[in-house]
Amino acid sequence: MPGENLSRDEARERAALLSVDGYEVSLDVRSATGDTQGEGPRTFRSVTTIRFRCNEPGASSFADLIAPSVTAVSLNGRDLDPSEVFDGSRIALEDLAADNELVVDAQCAYSRTGEGMHRFVDPEDGEVYLYTQYEPADSRRVFANFEQPDLKAPFRFEVRAPEEWTVWSNGVGERVDGVWRFAETKPISTYITCVVAGPYHYVTDSYERVSEDGTRLEIPLGALCRKGLAPHFDADDVFLVTKQGLDFFHDHFDFPYPFGKYDQAFVPEYNLGAMENPGMVTFREEYIFRGKVTRASYEGRANTILHEMAHMWFGDLVTMEWWDDLWLKESFADFMGAFANVGATRFKDAWITFANRRKAWAYRADQLPSTHPITADIRDLEDAKLNFDGITYAKGASALKQLVAYVGQDAFLEGARRYFKRHAYGNTRLGDLLSVLEETSGRDMTAWSRSWLQTAGVNALTPQVLLGAAGTVDELAVVQEAAESHPELRPHRVAVGLYRRTAGGALERYARAEVDVEGPRTVVAELAGAEAPELVLVNDDDLTYCKTRFDDTSLATLREHLGALTDPLARALCWSALWNMTRDALLPTRDFAELVLRFAGRESDIGVLQMLHAWTGSALVHYAAPDWRETGGRLLAEGALRELRDAAPGGEQQLAWARFFASVASGEADLALLRGLLEGTEKIDGLDVDQELRWVFLAPLASHGAADEGDLAAELVRDDTASGKRHQVRCLASRPSDVVKAQAWAQVVESDKLSNALVEATIAGFAQPSQRELLAPYTEKYFAAIERLWAERSIQIGMDVVRGLFPSLRDSRDTLDATDAWLSAHQDAAPALRRLVLEARDDLARALRAQACDGAAAGR
Secondary structure: OOOOOOEHHHHHHHHHHEEEEEEEEEEEOHHHOOOOOOOOOOEEEEEEEEEEEEOOOOOOEEEEOOOOEEEEEEEOOEEEOHHHHEOOOEEEEOOOOOEEEEEEEEEEEOEOOOOEEEEEEOOOOOOEEEEEEOOOOOHHHOOOEOOOOOOOEOEEEEEEOOOOOEEEEOOOEEEEOOEEEEOOOOOEOHHHOOEEEEOOEEEEEEEEEEOOOOOEEEEEEEEEEOHHHHHHOOHHHHHHHHHHHHHHHHHHHOOOOOOOOEEEEEEOOOOOOEEOOOOEEEEEHHHOOOOOOOHHHHHHHHHHHHHHHHHOOEOOOEEEOOHHHOHHHHHHHHHHHHHHHHHHOOOOOHHHHHHHHHHHHHHHHHOOOOOOOOOOOOOEHHHHHHOOOOHHHHHHHHHHHHHHHHHOHHHHHHHHHHHHHHHOOOEEOHHHHHHHHHHHHOOOHHHHHHHHOOOOOOOEEEEEEEEOOOOEEEEEEEEEEOOOOOOOOOOEEEEEEEEEEOOOOOEEEEEEEEEEEOOOEEEOHHHOOOEOOOEEEEEEOOOOOOEEOOOHHHHHHHHHHHHHEOOHHHHHHHHHHHHHHHHOOOOOHHHHHHHHHHHHHHOOOHHHHHHHHHHHHHHHHHHOOHHHHHHHHHHHHHHHHHHHHHOOOOOHHHHHHHHHHHHHOOOHHHHHHHHHHHHOOOOOOOOOOOHHHHHHHHHHHHHOOOOOHHHHHHHHHHOOOHHHHHHHHHHHHOOOOHHHHHHHHHHHHHOOOOOHHHHHHHHHHHOOHHHOHHHOOHHHHHHHHHHHHHHHOOHHHHHHHHHHOOOOOOOOHHHHHHHHHHHHHOOOOOHHHHHHHHHHHHHHHHHHHHHHHHHHOOOO
16 A cells, blocks of 8 residues: 555545545543653554445545554444554555444554644643644544545544643533543534643633624634743734634625634644634744744734634635645635735735735745646645645735736625635635636636646746937836746736835835736836836736836836835835845845845834845845855944944834844954843843843854853753743754764754754754855765655655755855756655755755856956
8 A cells, every 4th residue: 555645646536435424533642741651652542433425335445544553443343453454554444335434443643743743841841732733634643534635524522631631622622521522513624623732821702793684603712822931922912813803804704704612722843834723723832922023023923813714714614625726725815814914903014014025935936946836736745745835825825916906806705705605614626716706707717817826937027118308208018028947928917106206305106007917018008108217116016926127227226215215015025126136146145235234224114124134144145155255244244233223222123133133243243242232241222132032142152153052051041941942952053063063963864853843943053154164064964864864754854854954055066966966866756855855956056146146246
């Protein structure tokens, strides 16, 4: 039998054969506490009863289960020998009846990788916490099932847990005779079932709504986190955004929230941002802020809360048939996160964040060799795992934003309402959505879908301006280009904005026209005769998904007056375009850094400012010519310190510049200042060096050899928490020592004892830009290890290690050649592994092109 992977063909065959009537799952997690018994992994008992039908009596199929051992299996009252029917990941089911009952009694393993039933021991107080995480296919690590999204069924869970614990699941639960029993769910997919258990801190609230017909809807609300985080838990703000979101989605979707209660758990060592388990949403606990953060962090959390809430309808109520149509839920949720943030919460500028941050993720993913259409070809579960990417999320959401501009918001939302009603508790494909949108908009969606959903790649739009003798616009056209590898030219509904400086020096829009861009060149007739522009913005208001380019006049204007742009969205779009030009080796890194140094201090949107800091740091590390890196780092540190000292005391700009200064500090004086701020011998008015900022300042001290193991141990004593431990592990691995690097490598590559969070922290510390020579021995070791590692580790850990340890800092032709040699010699390696290596190779090749562009600018 095949192993843990599941192909689309197998899933289709099984779905055609079986339909599932219900699950009863009994878990005993009392083994989570106390000492382990004997060798092997710590396990818990899992007993599952599945009632299902087979439309071809006598046929064979299989159930999914990944477990160290199976105690008993019975099918229709007939005992089966586990050693004969269970191969480690599947249970063979022969001679099925029309109506069947399968009972599986297994010992399942607790997880340390965030996949399945994750077990976490809090170093602060020794308490044990459990939670489950399944997407796309890890519920089979907790109970036997049919692990594919289109075999939906109702679930009943019961859980035996330590006496002092509380347990949560998708449905409402109560403890009776020592057993937690939960209400049966609506028909849902296996991957969104959930159990959370432990001594969590739990806060409650409620949401009420009266519909137009007088029906009252009441939803119990809950929010939980580890006890150690309770002092920092601002549950009131979580509930505020939750209620605002529930109001917004009920107003727009016209389908009452269908899953009873609404709990939100903030859990430790989480691999993702969050997961949309109906009635029991899980989030990474980093959304609980231990120190001062900027408004952008609160906006990001609100966006995630609303993204997951949108999934209650897009994804949970109506679910894609197979992972090919993953976008049906993720693109909609990503769009709705920003849409609801703007429409319902205090974060009215969320579309700026979307344009600046989310779309940057999409632009990068869409230019990799692994780019794919929004509706992807997902052959199996490994493909599915890798397609939770910037295309499925942010490009898909951008396409929907373009669709709203194309068909109108009312038609779009009416289409969503019909989609929910027509397919409630069912599964869908692309055509099901397109058909309702055709109904509501009156437009033929076939061509739009083919161009936007079924082809890959990103277009570039560039203005062409011809001026007449009188100095006015004779003709303005938009030129559309595509990469040779993906030559599709798409229809774009865009706004073209013309900008000039006012008498007071502000750069403002004075003319705007919307136009449908078709083919390689589109004339914007409406702008003929307009005053000559100093800046043309061809995707003004960010209606479409494209790389914006500039004509020579516009680029010259931005070099001198970018900070004078008064509209924050237009400014963000210009910054994004300049960053894309830097990545595409069209703008030297030193020029981008100069623009940041000149104008970022005037940026009013804190999210844009923090994105600029991230981009500039990345540009210095990867895109700067090697002989300019030291100069560039010094200039950025000087500029960051200047902005830090000039920023309003106690403000979020001050905090952002403090973090950026620490990230680029390398000189003796800069490191001494950081040390002084930690020790209290230096002070910057208004800057509160809280515990999280202390770790930010310690990071460069450790990586530059100015903080040793003793310093880091002392800091852990000060912050002896799970968060503190992760920070310490990262800093320890970042120290400039051959011995340190060898130890970090061994902990991640040669051993699987570290949890997912500590693997992540160790990898983050291992590769430091100031230690390129120290990392030289690890290129060969990397390529020698990755195929074995991919075979031995879980998909999530494999992805983290293959991506995180790729020798990107050994940025030379030699590393590119070594990558090509591995790819050539490993044609038969797992496709998902080859994809990760191909992506890393592409990033490296892009970096070398950008470095050459930057180097060519040295002699100007």
